[in-house]
Amino acid sequence: MLVTSIEYTSQEMIVVAGARILEDNKVVFVGTGLPMIATVLAIRHRAHGIIPVFEAGAVGPPLEGGLPFSVGDSRTASRASFVRGLNAAFEMTQRGFCDYGFVGGAEIDPYGNLNSTMMGKFPEEYQKPKARLPGSGGASDMASSCERTILIMPHERRRFNEKINYVTSPGYLDGSPGARERAGLLGQGPHRVITTKAVLGFDDETRRMKILHTYAGETVESIQESTGFELLVDPDVSPFDPPTIEELTLIREEIDPLGFFVKKPVKEKVLPNQF
Amino acid sequence: MLVTSIEYTSQEMIVVAGARILEDNKVVFVGTGLPMIATVLAIRHRAHGIIPVFEAGAVGPPLEGGLPFSVGDSRTASRASFVRGLNAAFEMTQRGFCDYGFVGGAEIDPYGNLNSTMMGKFPEEYQKPKARLPGSGGASDMASSCERTILIMPHERRRFNEKINYVTSPGYLDGSPGARERAGLLGQGPHRVITTKAVLGFDDETRRMKILHTYAGETVESIQESTGFELLVDPDVSPFDPPTIEELTLIREEIDPLGFFVKKPVKEKVLPNQF
Amino acid sequence: MSSNEEQFFWTGLTPDAARKALVNKDKSKRDKRSSLKDAVNRFIKDGDNVAIGGFVDNRQPVAATFEMIRHGFKDLTLSYQSGGMAIDYLAGAMALRPDHFSIKRMEFAYWAHESFGLSPIFRYIAENGMVELEDWSNYNMSARFKAGAMGLTFIPCRSPLGSDILKKCRAKVMDCPFTGRPIILLPASYPNVAIIHVQTADMFGNCVINGTDATCQEIAMAADYTIVTCERIVPHRVITRRPKEIGIPFFAVDAVVHVPFGAYPTNCRRYYYFNKEHIATFHALGTRLRKGDPKGLAAYYDDYIFGAKGFEDFIDHFPVRKLLEEYQSEMQNFERMV
């Protein structure tokens, strides 16, 4: 039996994992950066029926042209089934039209709360933070009103903290039973966290993050090692298949041939910002 | 010196008076029925710069074709500067884009409050009224949020009452100082009442209706006689010029050649409903 | 569901139920073409709150109301801003055969026919106390649908503060927390079903509306189910050539029914202007009903609705030259060569 061997980057892995998690025929509110690339891969590869919604107002474009550089750029509007503006997109999300929100962040806690606003003491340093991040954009709206959310994160210890600097996008809040409903939120909250090392979910009771699948080359221990809080481990934890040649070929030759968005193994390129 | 003599109907007079009252270059939210006809006459005759707004969503159509039968029909949309739906029209009115609301009713009180909902005891007979009228439509929205309103009424004693059966469209409410502001309303309230007998305004202090101009063949006394409450009389009360041949020709030959909307002197025709 | 939500009288769905129903719905892009009979049968049930598209006698979903009448329903609530012929047809059915078709309640702002006069059927229905009425303004009803389309429980509005409308409807008035001055809070409307007629749709339910949108997008997005009838079905690749012309996105639509003349005798921009004579004839029959003689109206319903297999049968009653007359009138209104 012959075995192929092909190098791939952790960025390629996260995109592939994101694409595989997306359910076909669902409405996915797609955040900018890696979620956008993973969604395009999913649509082109196996889930042709996914209906992307972009916060700038486009619903269901086929994304047949090049990868959009922005969730509001021309490529998101072409041949869409509806194009208005931000209010229209968020209003339909609040109504319940979006099955999934697919969103990135800079920092995450065990309950899937995301920070994309600031590093430093809040509220004391809010007006002069240690590091200023872009701000919510539509992330907190997606996290509030999409029925479920899928979070996408580079897996680094400094980004996974028991207490994050600022809660931009609500996950399970303090993790207590009914916390989201009590707060007045509509969606059910985070469904999966897709990282550069693992696919994680949330415990039904404690709402804390748990490892579901480990990528090739990672173990429960190595993943825990890269995480700033204690992770739960699903009893059925299993390995996650590495990218297939078909997936890699789609990314490298069709979706991002210039390697603008997704790092390729050979030529190193600066990671574009994901917020 | 030669003097022309031409017959005209009270309906033609009311349309002509309505048209003359409208200020050029203003935004006029136009109600259905006589206000629509008067607005078209004003635009064609001397106030080409009037910008009609229709509640179904059209802004500024030139109304070059036939007279619309409905404030939402095709003729209101053609070559308009904006066409959306009802929400858009009323939102911009609430914002303050409409200088005047031009609206009819079935019953009016001294303070310019209008009834177009029901005849009978309110609230007791609300679910089974003596006579059921069409309901507010957009009239109460215009009366609330247009900056000023111009009311158009057939002048009959039974329609002018000290206490009306139901307040559909707020005028000066109980007439007390600041009543509209206290209620939370934005617009200033009724500006003129145009009837089949007179042009009336409102006293600055008491907010009660007062005669400003009397039509040919009418006197202060004859007008009071046809009114179910006591009218004030403006110290400068003056006669209102009868329709000119130009105005009548425009109505009869261009605007309503079939006499569908405006009664002509010879051929009697049923008055279309004005609400 | 909190106890408060239960306490408040929601017609149609509660905000929570509406959200839940939409979340559990298949929102995929799939062929939704259907016969009108199947659509009405599948999506409307007794007791439903049915929202009616169009505005007075413009783009009224007449074909859908005929099918509803043939089917027969009990205790419907009708929700609309300004209604015309569609409401007359539905209410006329109740006046004639209350055992077969009945309306329990109306939430509305206006029911008459503008230049074509009052609705004698409304007078008959209301003056005999046959339907529970909840009067609102046009903006109130449109904003209530909008609040539903936005997934909200209420939306603020300033009109008509000070009026008697507020005394008998479910709006609440509160002091604005930012200014201290009174403001109306309108409860959202989440109808069970919306029936809408549009000019153009694709098989997935993307709709293009010419002329006024009325409140059609809002009711389609607020309602649990939406039935669209249309003059014309075009391929998806054609309708998406101009995405910004799409007024209702496919995932807000549950059935797409091809019904040419589906709004006749009301005005459907780009296709036909009013059949004024037919509207007048119908009202004359309504006036006779109101005066105690239902025979003419009954004959109308027997001929045009109960005796017809579908809307085609109704349209077949009109000579081609009459249909062409309304088409030609409309072509004079339309601003460009088509």
Add this chain to the structure above:
Amino acid sequence: MSSNEEQFFWTGLTPDAARKALVNKDKSKRDKRSSLKDAVNRFIKDGDNVAIGGFVDNRQPVAATFEMIRHGFKDLTLSYQSGGMAIDYLAGAMALRPDHFSIKRMEFAYWAHESFGLSPIFRYIAENGMVELEDWSNYNMSARFKAGAMGLTFIPCRSPLGSDILKKCRAKVMDCPFTGRPIILLPASYPNVAIIHVQTADMFGNCVINGTDATCQEIAMAADYTIVTCERIVPHRVITRRPKEIGIPFFAVDAVVHVPFGAYPTNCRRYYYFNKEHIATFHALGTRLRKGDPKGLAAYYDDYIFGAKGFEDFIDHFPVRKLLEEYQSEMQNFERMV
């Protein structure tokens, strides 16, 4: 004005002042064509709350910001949902010449460049505490403009309940009077001026927007004054051939300025895709500023903005083949033959 309204901290206009200003305005259909210099000079003043059109690096009103920078303003508030190059240019001007141009406050949801990375100028400005920040979500800011466009004092919204955003902004949370559950009330935004770039306008100010509307209609209708720059001015009779394509009605616009490439180097649907290289170059200069070396950025401003007589001078810096490259890229995105 009630005492409550005075107590609440309104930036831009209060709802009452906004209403009053609009009521007193000449809303007639008249020729509003203007030079950019005259428009900026006439409608913007020190201390104003300026709303910025577009969305991140799409249809940003770049030409208008250049003119604002040349003019010089003090203590502006900038309001936008997601901002990109327009905000960078304005803030960069403050970083270089705070005596000439200054921003006091920002009400916003996001300032960065998506695939093109963070904004080093934002980091510089914020981490040095140079501007008062009020974070919101995109929907919050869009809904705040919408509330202004609707003439309301507030609009309800469910996101982001439970987040830290609510701890430092002026939103209020109340229990919904219909359900008893928490809901956010967002204060309306009535900016003093809106600056917007669109594809097509007529001389009266009717605007057609291709691709996303972003929140441009809302800010145009909420703001006291609206300055529109456009790729193309067409006759009124041409733009009204398709009234439903008009996205902003003329009476919401105060100045119409013909500025081809007015959103360059950002994306303007149907005209040009991003100039990615130029955006990257600018950010590299911003990064050097953040690291303590403002020279490169200062040279950029001297060459492209302060040293330029108008936006044409900026565009003249780009070789024709580069402009054609972005045009050709955009033509590949556009869904139909033009």
